[in-house]
Amino acid sequence: MQMTKPALVALLLATTACSSTSSDRQARAPTPKPLKGGIAEFSVTRYDGRFLEGRVLIGATVDTFTLDGRLPEWFAVSLEDVRECGKPELLDFWSIETFLPPPRPDELVTLRPGHWYGGNVSFPLLDRKKVNGVGAPCVEGNLVVRARGMGVAAKLPIRVARTDIR
Template sequence: MEFQSPGFDGQTLSGRLLMGTASGSLCLDRRLIESHTLTVERVLDCASGQPLAFLVVDVQTPPRREEDLLLLAPGQWYGRDVAVPLFPQPATGQPGPDCVDVELSVHALDAAHIAKPRLRVTRAPAPTPESGAPPSKPGP
């Protein structure tokens, strides 16, 4: 399992989830549904190491069809872009944490917990006004 190009906007972990096998086969749902294939186990604040409360998401999906099944042979990889909500959108407009350590579990149809990756992700900086743009006028 590989998680490429991890991103974090203060609420959602995103990136490309790649799955493969070195030996034996791996049966996957090719839809790689986040709350089924990829689940969040723990979220920690980077600075303090303290656990953070996070969203537990369960999505209702259409029943799996035969064409959704994928059997990976050794040396094959399969993946797609995923977005895993960690925190709700704040009502106050305040951004989420700057940096989190996220522990995930990855599941196949024929095996639970095939991998338990841990990622450290930092919130992308807020966009700054382009240089040369006129400053905003102060309110009355």
């Protein structure tokens, strides 16, 4: 099929107009406002250089938000900016991929101001640079809680020393 120059120009203009219209619509989409008043507390039960385990408690003081009540690690609750205590370099860990089905309606937890929800969490921290994967005797970073579809609900700086060598 042979196209004339005017037809080709019209086709290019039409596809360009369609592209700019769709991206313009995306640019005008409202961005969610940051959540206010989310609180997180964390209590360590075990850190052996490979796995960090503990209990997280999440509360709301201002905004209401919804959590995946299963508290899946790296989705609803994650560790970010993990480094050896007192050092600026971020640690490099093996990532463990998990695929979860979406939560059922009965697994969603809505936290209103004054309400709390908690559960056990476990984070694999297998150091890529160590032969046996055992990491630093002390790590620090941020425990981040994400509200479903609303972004970060709470961020808590943590510092954890190994519990198996005292």
